[in-house]
Amino acid sequence: MSSVSQDGKQDEKQDGKRQRRRSTTAIKESLRELSIQLSLLNHQVGGRLGVKDADFDCLDLINRHGPMSPSALARRAGQHPATMTGVLDRLERAGWITRERDPGDRRAVQVRALKERNTEIFHLYAGMNAAMDDLCAGYDEAQLELLAEFLDRATTAGRRATDDLAEQD
Amino acid sequence: MSSVSQDGKQDEKQDGKRQRRRSTTAIKESLRELSIQLSLLNHQVGGRLGVKDADFDCLDLINRHGPMSPSALARRAGQHPATMTGVLDRLERAGWITRERDPGDRRAVQVRALKERNTEIFHLYAGMNAAMDDLCAGYDEAQLELLAEFLDRATTAGRRATDDLAEQD
């Protein structure tokens, strides 16, 4: 350890680096674990609603990013367009979404989520929602801002990494 | 706004609360967005390796939480035991895992990941990994600790919310 070294100053620096690497690794680990856990939560919520994982992801995207075309959705969800037809059929049949022809381009279709049913989803997330409120309550405004910015940057990093993998064909 | 009110002090307090609610909501939003993005990244990585999303999740769980039985894995991944047989068949055929009978209980099976192949996975995450290193480099030690703790707590919250939903049958 440091105590056997001749040069305490340099050891300190190295310890700092080591510690930093440890912290960074810990964050990446934690992030991964969190990601898995949130997927499992989605799986549970989706299961309650009788919606398959992939379908639920799509419904979430529609809810979050407004009305959009099936092909845009397929791109966003990383699925085949023909698969999306099946997904939308199920979601439409179960009353989660509607399909409307785009007046501007009559080949196109706009997929829209039915807001009325969002309360059902919201209700199932109530537990997690409350827990997150509690968790956030323990931080001051500056810390919350730090956290939000970190999360956004991590998202951007994820998007870039994903796109890089997708493009290099 | 505040300027028209008779009681600046109380307005300040209310603004603080409003701001806090906004920040908390922003964090929850960001977290959700991040979760989606990481799922898409996994989807890309899995796609590159010719492994389906669900299968890849299972492989990840095996890698992360050591050797385990198919039923334990099914529970963790939220899947039917019979489905897990198919998942493990595919992963084994593709050389990602091995199945060994448990000497202690010869009904049981231990599923073990083949570490040699982990470099393939790791390599595909290299981009995201480097981006996260860059991101973390912008924070000091105390901030990194704050972030890690937040992520861990959020994971715990997620696990609790998931278990609550799973149990209330």
Next chain:
DNA sequence: CCGATATCGTATGGATCTCATAATATATGA
């Protein structure tokens, strides 16, 4: 305007996957 071509969503069908149930092998307890 017209014809060629591109794009959008979806139908089709074969391969694959899921999962309830049954079957097999082993363990456990009375």
Next chain:
DNA sequence: TCATATATTATGAGATCCATACGATATCGG
């Protein structure tokens, strides 16, 4: 020992995925 419980896997019916094809519409060059 025998009944019951447990871990995993086989079976098969139904659902899903997706490469491809198709019909409808849009766009563009001439």
